[in-house]
Amino acid sequence: MRKVVDNEEIDWRYRVFDSLSYPTLILKPDYTIVTANRRFLELFDQQLEEIAGMKCYNFYEADVPCNSENCPLVRVVNTRQGQTLPWKKANRWEDRVFSPILDDHGQVAYVIESIRDVTRVKQLESELSDIKEMISRVVHSSASAIVAADRQGSIQLMNPAAKELFKVGDREARVIENAADLYPEGKAWEIMRMLRDEKVGGGKGKLSGLPTTIVAADGEEIPVEMSTAIVYDDDDQESATMAIYNDLRKKLEIENQLKEAQRQLAQSEKMASLGQLAAGVAHEINNPLTGILMYASMTMEQLSETNGLYRDIECIIEDANRCREIVKNLLTYSRSTDSRRSIIHANELVEQSFKLTRDQKIFRNIEIHRQFSDEMMLLNVDTNKLSQVIINLVINAADAMGKEGKLTVRTWRDKSARKVYLEIADTGCGIAEENVSKIFDPFFSTKPRDKSTGLGLSIAYGIVEEHGGRISVKQTGPEGTTFLLELPQYIPVKE
Numbered sequence: 503m504r505k506v507v508d509n510e511e512i513d514w515r516y517r518v519f520d521s522l523s524y525p526t527l528i529l530k531p532d533y534t535i536v537t538a539n540r541r542f543l544e545l546f547d548q549q550l551e552e553i554a555g556m557k558c559y560n561f562y563e564a565d566v567p568c569n570s571e572n573c574p575l576v577r578v579v580n581t582r583q584g585q586t587l588p589w590k591k592a593n594r595w596e597d598r599v600f601s602p603i604l605d606d607h608g609q610v611a612y613v614i615e616s617i618r619d620v621t622r623v624k625q626l627e628s629e630l631s632d633i634k635e636m637i638s639r640v641v642h643s644s645a646s647a648i649v650a651a652d653r654q655g656s657i658q659l660m661n662p663a664a665k666e667l668f669k670v671g672d673r674e675a676r677v678i679e680n681a682a683d684l685y686p687e688g689k690a691w692e693i694m695r696m697l698r699d700e701k702v703g704g705g706k707g708k709l710s711g712l713p714t715t716i717v718a719a720d721g722e723e724i725p726v727e728m729s730t731a732i733v734y735d736d737d738d739q740e741s742a743t744m745a746i747y748n749d750l751r752k753k754l755e756i757e758n759q760l761k762e763a764q765r766q767l768a769q770s771e772k773m774a775s776l777g778q779l780a781a782g783v784a785h786e787i788n789n790p791l792t793g794i795l796m797y798a799s800m801t802m803e804q805l806s807e808t809n810g811l812y813r814d815i816e817c818i819i820e821d822a823n824r825c826r827e828i829v830k831n832l833l834t835y836s837r838s839t840d841s842r843r844s845i846i847h848a849n850e851l852v853e854q855s856f857k858l859t860r861d862q863k864i865f866r867n868i869e870i871h872r873q874f875s876d877e878m879m880l881l882n883v884d885t886n887k888l889s890q891v892i893i894n895l896v897i898n899a900a901d902a903m904g905k906e907g908k909l910t911v912r913t914w915r916d917k918s919a920r921k922v923y924l925e926i927a928d929t930g931c932g933i934a935e936e937n938v939s940k941i942f943d944p945f946f947s948t949k950p951r952d953k954s955t956g957l958g959l960s961i962a963y964g965i966v967e968e969h970g971g972r973i974s975v976k977q978t979g980p981e982g983t984t985f986l987l988e989l990p991q992y993i994p995v996k997e
């Protein structure tokens with residue numbers, strides 16, 4: 503036992519000091535090392551005799567005392583309060599704790615410096631901060647929109663994907679601060695209620711794959727799929743809520759395209775089978791019809807106009823002619839007539855169709871607006887058949903407008919898609935919602951039976967399809983109807 507203090511009474515205190523598991527020094531306010539305990543000497547591989555009486559700054563390899571303001575020893579002496587100095591030595595982290603020992607007058611007589619190895623704590627802290635950093639990076643770079651809010655609903659976190667989805671920028675029309683601002687009115691409460699409802703999510707505070715609608719900062723309502731959860735603290739108390747959103751717009755668009763494709767396929771199949779039937783019926787009826795017309799005409803020739811039967815035979819001929827017209831249309835519909843294709847500019851095709859419309863009276867009180875693109879829009883089509891399509895659309899538009907209205911014909915092309923578009927818009931009565939899916943069916947008509955066959959659009963459909971194009975109702979409502987024709991653009995070899 504090294505004896506530094508003579509007084510036997512305090513010998514036990516020295517023993518306590520020597521046995522402390524922290525390396526410890528006792529210093530005088532003038533930086534002199536009075537003594538050091540065993541752990542200290544072991545740590546620095548020193549003998550007490552070598553360091554007792556040394557100045558602490560000399561021991562720590564400095565020539566002069568360190569900056570007095572930052573020196574913990576000076577601070578302890580001045581404040582009579584303990585001080586802690588974090589210290590890094592190679593891979594080791596230490597906390598050097600300085601505590602005052604006061605004399606009978608309350609002045610600092612000595613200072614105890616003890617060294618605590620906090621390397622493990624620092625390592626854990628750094629690991630934790632690495633994990634926090636990683637989580638924050640994951641959240642930041644996630645392609646899904648992530649939003650977290652505190653118990654009051656105040657938004658605490660919105661990752662970049664969420665800012666993009668909710669269109670949160672510098673100049674938004676609406677400020678999004680609270681979770682309730684993320685949804686249409688009342689929706690946030692409904693979601694919270696579902697989160698807590700045993701019947702919905704098992705009451706575990708979690709819901710996944712929930713389809714809902716969010717409201718972006720500019721007011722746009724966006725369909726999303728959300729997974730949401732209540733965040734609980736260690737005491738099982740609700741401390742926050744978080745939600746992950748996936749934008750459903752693309753998915754819904756693809757689903758709609760798929761539905762439209764399925765609808766078109768069903769329509770094509772229906773048309774194909776009806777086409778076969780129509781062709782068969784038309785073929786069978788053609789011969790007896792020719793007979794009826796021939797015998798009726800011969801009978802009429804033998805009658806004078808005053809004969810009571812003359813008017814009846816005239817009616818037979820009129821109706822038989824009408825039947826012949828229907829049969830002719832049916833044969834066109836079933837695509838049994840030959841196709842003669844030629845190259846024509848889309849605008850010229852429209853003009854030609856206008857001229858070919860037999861009953862020019864229908865245009866009398868109708869303003870016709872031409873919005874023609876002057877780009878190269880060549881088509882390789884059977885011009886007679888395509889004119890028939892356009893005439894049909896124009897007559898339908900005129901019928902829908904009644905006495906007066908505005909007919910707008912637009913043409914344009916999409917060069918990269920190699921498509922030519924032709925649009926016919928009217929200001930007519932529109933198509934009733936329940937009829938939109940039926941208008942391309944053969945014999946569907948809302949017009950008087952003696953005036954219409956209801957074959958116009960179905961023939962048009964068949965012709966356009968035969969040309970590798972598409973015909974559709976782009977828009978319809980009380981303000982009018984727009985039909986869109988889409989045809990493949992003919993590209994001459996040199997263009």
Ligand SMILES: Nc1ncnc2c1ncn2[C@@H]1O[C@H](COP(=O)(O)OP(=O)(O)OP(=O)(O)O)[C@@H](O)[C@H]1O
Pocket residue numbers: 894898899902928930931932933941942946947948949953954955956957958959960983
């Ligand atoms: N531009 C339009 N505006 C409003 N309804 C329309 C328009 N085009 C077509 N329709 C509706 O679609 C139905 C079918 O049209 P479609 O051309 O096939 O036959 P139709 O015009 O009735 O008879 P047809 O063409 O044989 O004279 C019409 O009866 C009408 O109800």
Ligand SMILES: [Mg+2]
Pocket residue numbers: 894897898958959
């Ligand atoms: Mg028609």
